[in-house]
Amino acid sequence: MNKTRIYINGRFLKASVTGVQRYAYELLRTIDRLIARDDPAVRGYEFIVLAPTGDIHELGTRHMEVRQAGRFGGQLWEQFSLPMLAKDGFLLNLCNAAPLLKRKQAVTLHDAAVYSVPDTYSAAFKLWYKLMFRTLGRISPLILTCSENSKEELVRHCGIRESKIRVIYHGKEHVLQTGTAPEFTAKQGLERPFVLAVSSRSPNKNFRSIVRAAELIGDQGFDFVIAGGANPKIFKSEDTELGENVRHVGYVEDDELRTLYDSAACFVFPSFYEGFGFPPLEAMACGCPVVVSDTASLPEVCGDAVLYCDPNRPEDIAEKIARVMKDPDLRQEMKSKGLAQAAKFSWEKCAYETLAEVKVHVEGRSASQAARSESRKAQA
Secondary structure, three states: OOOEEEEEEOHHHHOOOOHHHHHHHHHHHHHHHHHHOOOOOOOOEEEEEEEOOOOOOOOOOOOOEEEEOOOOOHHHHHHHHHHHHOOOOEEEEOOOOOOOOOOOEEEEOOOOHHHHOHHHOOHHHHHHHHHHHHHHHHHOOEEEEOOHHHHHHHHHHHOOOHHHEEEOOOOOHHHHHOOOOOOHHHHOOOOOOEEEEEOOOOHHHOHHHHHHHHHHHOOOOOEEEEEOOOOHHHHOOOOOOOOOOEEEEEOOOHHHHHHHHHHOOEEEEOOOOOOOOHHHHHHHHOOOOEEEEOOOOHHHHHOOOOEEEOOOOHHHHHHHHHHHHHOHHHHHHHHHHHHHHHOOOOHHHHHHHHHHHHHHHHOOHHHHHHHHHHHHHHHO
C-alpha cells in the first residue's frame, strides 16, 4: 500500500538546541515511537525529515528517514531547495521558518517576539522574520503555535486569520528522561540551600534583574546558582559588588541541569517575554518551587502553581524569592501544585494533536475527525 508522505523541515538539525529546537526533537522522537507501535495516528503515513547536506545533529529516530539533499545551505536551502524536495508531499515546518514558495504545508510559529521584544534582534533579522511571518500567515493553510498568548499576538501583529491557527502545548518528559549527575552539586561546592536561575545572553531573559534581586536579598543563609550564559559579574551594579552567595556554574549538560532542578529550593525565571516557557515547566516537573514573571504565556503554562513577580521590579523578584525560601510549608505546597500542573503537559498529547491537525489538510476534514477520535481514545 502506498503511504502518504509527510516531509519535515530538518534545517533545525544544523542549529544548536534552544527551546524551539527542543520542541522539534521531542515531537519527532515521539512520533517515531508511535510509528514503532503502529499507532493508528501514524498508520498509512511515511515521515521523511529533509535536511541540508553537511554535518548535522543526530535526530535519534529509528523509523523516520533523515534525508540530506539539495543545494545551498541555511535560508537559501530552506527557501529554494526544500520546496522542490518536498514537492510530492505535505511539508511540516517546526521552527518558526518555512519556504515561501510552498503552499501545501504547516508551520509552527512559536511567538511574535520580533514584534513584542524587538530590541532582542538585529534589524536584518527583524525585517526578514516580519516579512516571513506575515507571508506564511497568508499562504499556509495551517499555523501551529504553543500558547493562546502567542496565538493572540500572531493575529494582532501579523494579521493571520484566527481560524487557521491551532494552539498545541509542548511537553516536559524530556527533563525527566535524562540522567542525573549526583556528584555535580558537591563538585560545585553547593552545600547550602540555593535558588536556581538559568541565564542567557539575551536581554529578554532579564538576567540583570536576577543579579539585582540577589544583591537586594544579600546573604540570608542560601546561595544563588546561575547556570549557563555570561559571567554574572558583567551585570553587577556600578556601586555594588556581587555577594559571595552568588555562584556561576557556567554551561551545564542536560544531566547536570536535571540535578540542579532536583536539588534547588527555588527556581526563578523573570523573563520579559516567552512564547511558551520550557524552564519553569521543567522545574515544576522536577518538583522545584517556581517564581516566574506574570507576563506573556507564563501564567497560561504555570497556572496557580507558582509565585508571580513583576519582571520590571527587582525588588518584587527579591521579595517573592525570600518568601519561598523562608517558608518550608509554602515550598511543599508549591512542589505539589507544580507537579500537578506539569502533569497536564506531555509530548504524546502534543504529537497526537499535531498529527490530527495535519491530517485536516492532508486528507480532508472527515478523515481528521476520525483521527482526532482515535487520538482521544489513545490518550485516555
